[in-house]
Amino acid sequence: xxxxxxxxxxxxxxxxxxxxxxxxxxxxxxxxxxxxxxxxxxxxxxxxxxxxxxxxxxxxxxxxxxxxxxxxxxxxxxxxxxxxxxxxxxxxxxxxxxxxxxxxxxxxxxxxxxxxxxxxxxxxxxxxxxxxxxxxxxxxxxxxxxxxxxxxxxxxxxxxxxxxxxxxxxxxxxxxxxxxxxxxxxxxxxxxxxxxxxxxxxxxxxxxxxxxxxxxxxxxxxxxxxxxxxxxxxxxxxxxxxxxxxxxxxxxxxxxxxxxxxxxxxxxxxxxxxxxxxxxxxxxxxxxxxxxxxxxxxxxxxxxxxxxxxxxxxxxxxxxxxxxxxxxxxxxxxxxxxxxxxxxxxxxxxxxxxxxxxxxxxxxxxxxxxxxxxxxxxxxxxxxxxxxxxxxxxxxxxxxxxxxxxxxxxxxxxxxxxxxxxxxxxxxxxxxx
Numbered sequence: 001x002x003x004x005x006x007x008x009x010x011x012x013x014x015x016x017x018x019x020x021x022x023x024x025x026x027x028x029x030x031x032x033x034x035x036x037x038x039x040x041x042x043x044x045x046x047x048x049x050x051x052x053x054x055x056x057x058x059x060x061x062x063x064x065x066x067x068x069x070x071x072x073x074x075x076x077x078x079x080x081x082x083x084x085x086x087x088x089x090x091x092x093x094x095x096x097x098x099x100x101x102x103x104x105x106x107x108x109x110x111x112x113x114x115x116x117x118x119x120x121x122x123x124x125x126x127x128x129x130x131x132x133x134x135x136x137x138x139x140x141x142x143x144x145x146x147x148x149x150x151x152x153x154x155x156x157x158x159x160x161x162x163x164x165x166x167x168x169x170x171x172x173x174x175x176x177x178x179x180x181x182x183x184x185x186x187x188x189x190x191x192x193x194x195x196x197x198x199x200x201x202x203x204x205x206x207x208x209x210x211x212x213x214x215x216x217x218x219x220x221x222x223x224x225x226x227x228x229x230x231x232x233x234x235x236x237x238x239x240x241x242x243x244x245x246x247x248x249x250x251x252x253x254x255x256x257x258x259x260x261x262x263x264x265x266x267x268x269x270x271x272x273x274x275x276x277x278x279x280x281x282x283x284x285x286x287x288x289x290x291x292x293x294x295x296x297x298x299x300x301x302x303x304x305x306x307x308x309x310x311x312x313x314x315x316x317x318x319x320x321x322x323x324x325x326x327x328x329x330x331x332x333x334x335x336x337x338x339x340x341x342x343x344x345x346x347x348x349x350x351x352x353x354x355x356x357x358x359x360x361x362x363x364x365x366x367x368x369x370x371x372x373x374x375x376x377x378x379x380x381x382x383x384x385x386x387x388x389x390x391x392x393x394x395x396x397x398x399x400x401x402x403x404x405x406x407x408x409x410x411x412x413x414x415x416x417x418x419x420x421x422x423x424x425x426x427x428x429x430x431x432x433x
Contacts, residue, residue: 013354026348028379033344037337044336049324056318063317064310071200073313075271078201078208079263081305083287085208085215086259088298089252091291092219093228095150099161100284102168103142103257105275107264109172110138112190112275115268116179119192127193132265139261140254142168147253151246165284169277176276187274195270204266211259216298218255228252260284293341311337 042053064073083100090097111131118127146160180186197203219225227248231238238245268275286308293307294300315330354371361368 011355013352015350016353018349018351021348028384029344029348030341033340034337037340040340041333041336044332045318045329049318049322049329051318051322055321056314059318059321060310060314063313063315069313069317073309074205075201076309076313077302077305078204079267080283080287080290080309081301082208082211082259082263082266083284084290084294084301084305085211085298086256086263087284087287087291088215088296088301089219089225089228090256092225092232092296093249093252094232095147095249095252096158097143097146097161097253097256098158098285098288099143099146099164100256100260100287101280101282102161102165102284103139103260104264104267104284105165105172105277105280106142106168107135107139107261108268108272108275108279109168109175109264110261111135111265111268112187113175115190115193115273116187119190124193128195128269131193131269132262135265135268136258136261139259139264140257143253143257143260144250147250151249172275172277172279187276189273191273193269194273195266197270201271204270207262207266212298212302219298224248224251289338293338295345307337308334 038057042056045051045056046053063069083104086103087097087100111134114127114131114134118130122130142164143161146155146157146164149155149160150157176187181188195203219229227238227243230241230243231245231248235245238248264279267279272279290301290304290308293304311334312330315333319326319329354368
């Protein structure tokens with residue numbers, strides 16, 4: 001008996017790498033991801049907390065932009081962004097530093113020890129300088145120890161820096177147990193040597209802005225930045241061109257540790273005036289997400305840090321309005337948005353090509369429906385992005401067009417000149433006469 005031949009269909013979809021993606025389309029994809037995350041979060045909160053989705057959206061804005069909370073939001077953005085900037089040079093070098101919490105915490109402890117033991121004994125201005133130096137040095141030491149082990153013995157920096165976090169926490173716990181008052185495991189607030197915040201948290205915001213500019217220049221415009229980027233791309237290539245990789249690793253972690261120590265100093269001398277094991281509250285790990293979502297761009301990190309604080313404070317505001325006390329809700333909402341944004345990063349590099357039938361339509365009605373909706377939303381935001389980009393860069397595009405026109409007209413002039421040069425000598429003499 002002859003076996004019946006079975007027709008094999010192509011897979012329902014396959015993944016293809018995109019060519020060059022237009023900026024407008026990239027903005028459209030990311031905006032679509034944010035909108036979808038907002039919809040999913042609203043539905044989830046409506047089911048679990050029985051709240052109106054519009055109440056959630058309103059809480060996102062009131063929790064951040066209300067007059068009584070705007071400066072607090074800017075403070076949180078500045079701290080989170082500063083920790084992300086500390087991690088950025090190491091990440092560009094593909095040294096996965098997970099120890100920002102510990103490096104900033106040990107810097108905060110060093111600054112507080114200066115305040116605790118020298119407060120009231122020396123002038124405040126000198127105490128501020130000493131606290132800053134000690135905090136920065138402590139942060140550098142805590143970051144350089146894993147860097148030395150990585151450079152010399154190629155240890156795993158992720159585990160090493162992660163373990164250093166717990167050592168820093170235990171150092172703070174020991175200091176708290178020894179010097180706490182009344183057996184309450186709490187240290188007294190020390191206001192000697194306070195760093196002035198100037199109108200709420202203006203000093204902190206200015207320092208963070210300067211750090212953004214410094215890191216951007218350091219990575220993109222300096223020799224050190226070029227070397228660490230080259231080491232991140234290929235260690236063998238860096239060695240081939242004569243770069244001392246061990247020196248670059250240690251030097252880069254000095255920069256990261258110094259910035260983390262600066263953050264610890266600002267937390268102790270400017271904001272909290274005390275240190276405990278929850279001073280950082282895991283913000284160093286959140287800073288890792290800030291760096292990754294921004295694709296290692298210091299300017300985009302401002303937006304990602306703002307997005308995370310915007311979601312966190314908005315969710316907390318919602319819980320306060322409806323009288324709920326569930327600390328996991330802000331984390332869940334933030335995780336949903338991060339999930340969608342990371343997913344959109346995938347779709348900005350790759351695209352899904354679905355199997356189509358003889359009529360040229362997607363060979364699945366369910367998927368075809370959602371693909372149509374997603375395509376319409378993406379096209380809408382891409383159209384808005386195109387309009388904005390055109391308005392902002394219209395003059396630049398016009399100048400580029402004029403330059404292109406000049407370039408295209410040059411060969412014609414050259415041809416005319418060549419024809420003139422090839423004219424017979426008699427003709428040229430007649431023209432001169």
